[in-house]
Amino acid sequence: MKxxxxxxxxxxxxxxxxxTLCRTGGEAEVAAIxxxxxxxxxxxxxxxxxxxxxxxxxxxxxxxxxxxEIGKSGAILVLACGAGIQAVGDSLDKPVISGCDSLFxxxxxxxxxxxxxxxxxxxxxxxxxxxxxxxxRCPKGLLNGPCGGAVRGMxxxxxxxxxxxxxxxxxxxxxGRLDDLMEITAPKERGKANMPHKIEQPARTGK
Amino acid sequence: xxKFQESLSRFSITAEIPxxxxxxxxxxxxxxxxxxxxxxxxxxxxxQRGMMRMSALVFSKCLKDVGCEPILQVTCRDxxxxxxxxxxxxxxxxxxxxxxxxxxxxxxMGDNPDARPVYDLDSMQLIKAANGLAxxxxxxxxxxxxxxxxFTGGVINPFYEPFELELLKTKxxxxxxxxxxxxxxxxxxPSVEKFLNAVKGLDAAFLIGVTPLKGEKMITFLNQKxxxxxxxxxxxxxxxxxxxxxxxxxxxxAEFVNAIRKIARGVHLMPIGQEENLPxxxxxxxxxx
Numbered sequence: 001m002k003x004x005x006x007x008x009x010x011x012x013x014x015x016x017x018x019x020t021l022c023r024t025g026g027e028a029e030v031a032a033i034x035x036x037x038x039x040x041x042x043x044x045x046x047x048x049x050x051x052x053x054x055x056x057x058x059x060x061x062x063x064x065x066x067x068x069e070i071g072k073s074g075a076i077l078v079l080a081c082g083a084g085i086q087a088v089g090d091s092l093d094k095p096v097i098s099g100c101d102s103l104f105x106x107x108x109x110x111x112x113x114x115x116x117x118x119x120x121x122x123x124x125x126x127x128x129x130x131x132x133x134x135x136x137r138c139p140k141g142l143l144n145g146p147c148g149g150a151v152r153g154m155x156x157x158x159x160x161x162x163x164x165x166x167x168x169x170x171x172x173x174x175x176g177r178l179d180d181l182m183e184i185t186a187p188k189e190r191g192k193a194n195m196p197h198k199i200e201q202p203a204r205t206g207k
Numbered sequence: 208x209x210k211f212q213e214s215l216s217r218f219s220i221t222a223e224i225p226x227x228x229x230x231x232x233x234x235x236x237x238x239x240x241x242x243x244x245x246x247x248x249x250x251x252x253x254x255q256r257g258m259m260r261m262s263a264l265v266f267s268k269c270l271k272d273v274g275c276e277p278i279l280q281v282t283c284r285d286x287x288x289x290x291x292x293x294x295x296x297x298x299x300x301x302x303x304x305x306x307x308x309x310x311x312x313x314x315x316m317g318d319n320p321d322a323r324p325v326y327d328l329d330s331m332q333l334i335k336a337a338n339g340l341a342x343x344x345x346x347x348x349x350x351x352x353x354x355x356x357x358f359t360g361g362v363i364n365p366f367y368e369p370f371e372l373e374l375l376k377t378k379x380x381x382x383x384x385x386x387x388x389x390x391x392x393x394x395x396x397p398s399v400e401k402f403l404n405a406v407k408g409l410d411a412a413f414l415i416g417v418t419p420l421k422g423e424k425m426i427t428f429l430n431q432k433x434x435x436x437x438x439x440x441x442x443x444x445x446x447x448x449x450x451x452x453x454x455x456x457x458x459x460x461a462e463f464v465n466a467i468r469k470i471a472r473g474v475h476l477m478p479i480g481q482e483e484n485l486p487x488x489x490x491x492x493x494x495x496x
Contacts, residue, residue: 139313139324140283140284140310140313140324140326140329141326141329142310142326142329143329143331143332144329144330144331144332144376144379145329145331145372145375145376145379146372146376147310147330148310148362148363148364148367148373148391149312149313150367150368151435152368152435153368156312156313156316157313157315157316165372166369166372169369169371169372169375178375181375181379182375182378182379182382184331184332184335184379184382184383185331185332186332187288187327187328187332187346188327190327
């Protein structure tokens with residue numbers, strides 16, 4: 001409620017993709033927050049859960065569809081990741097309120113179980129590490145083997161996680177590829193991770 | 208060749224002397240002065256266990272100035288490759304020759320848990336970088352002028368499971384340029400023998416870690432928080448059964464050092480939390496030699 005900063009009326013954007021899967025910005029969450037806001041005396045002028053909220057042209061189009069409801073609102077509350085929140089902010093001329101603290105790009109295993117396995121570093125090491133990423137799954141991002149700190153195979157930083165280097169070792173050993181580990185991996189090209197990234201390629205012509 | 212490197216041809220004794228948590232170096236320098244000439248190298252820790260202390264580089268220079276041979280510890284936790292290389296050049300300028308290079312404990316283990324962990328390099332890459340600088344080549348492949356040699360080493364955890372993986376990592380460190388290794392503390396000879404047998408044939412000197420036990424409280428702490436293998440029951444019984452536990456711990460450590468003398472190239476003394484007792488420990492070691 002702190003983020004609402006005195007706004008008396010809000011329009012709400014959810015997201016039909018990741019935020020729905022994570023149960024932070026699906027139809028149910030938009031309905032729940034609408035009720036909560038009403039209880040605080042804040043009017044919700046309308047809401048929408050687009051297919052994805054990080055597609056800026058889509059957000060503009062949806063904004064036009066909801067022009068009247070958005071016009072009546074003092075601000076737009078977005079229940080999506082930081083990319084979605086910024087897509088709304090960059091596309092629609094209204095103050096934006098962030099409704100989520102985005103944590104990570106997660107792999108999903110079972111419902112509501114998410115695991116961070118890739119940090120999109122731009123300098124992939126998976127070919128040298130049996131397909132397990134130490135840049136992401138080792139808190140120290142070590143590239144040449146584990147630190148000495150694992151406790152009974154578990155990471156010293158978070159003992160509920162298995163040391164990924166022990167996992168890499170076990171997988172390489174079972175595949176008879178332990179020699180792969182002997183090569184000293186060079187320091188990462190951190191420049192590739194410098195933000196903000198962008199990709200601007202010509203659209204396909206459809207030939 | 209550094210004095211520490213020379214000592215490895217006989218039996219080498221190194222000891223940990225951490226920088227102070229404050230700006231006055233004199234209390235720890237007094238310990239160093241009493242130890243100088245009796246130890247072959249003093250490991251100066253680098254914000255050990257992620258606890259903020261004075262710069263290891265600066266304190267190493269202070270040790271050198273009082274005639275105590277420093278082994279500068281450098282971790283990958285707090286500095287990127289720019290800062291690490293410039294500190295290493297600074298070490299050369301100070302005439303510091305010995306480096307013990309390691310990954311470093313994660314910040315959440317220490318007293319500034321919200322610090323940004325750096326780990327731009329890992330221990331292997333840092334060992335390689337230091338040896339490159341000593342040959343006059345920086346990490347970017349460009350030449351560096353007026354360099355001096357380094358004697359580089361690292362650490363090994365003899366109790367790491369799976370040990371095959373630790374051994375593999377140690378071989379990589381040797382390939383990167385590590386010439387000596389200091390271990391986590393041992394508390395019994397059979398474990399030392401087993402370890403030395405496992406690293407037999409590796410082209411590096413292994414200095415066996417020795418920590419005098421201050422008493423029951425420390426034993427419990429080490430067993431629960433630090434060690435992966437508990438301290439043997441007979442060692443615990445000897446210390447906890449003594450009237451003066453701290454003194455008994457020092458005596459046991461001194462006897463242990465003199466027993467190791469027969470089988471290893473050296474020892475690395477880590478009088479955790481009782482640095483002031485280092486000179487007394489050395490007295491006891493020398494008396495029992």
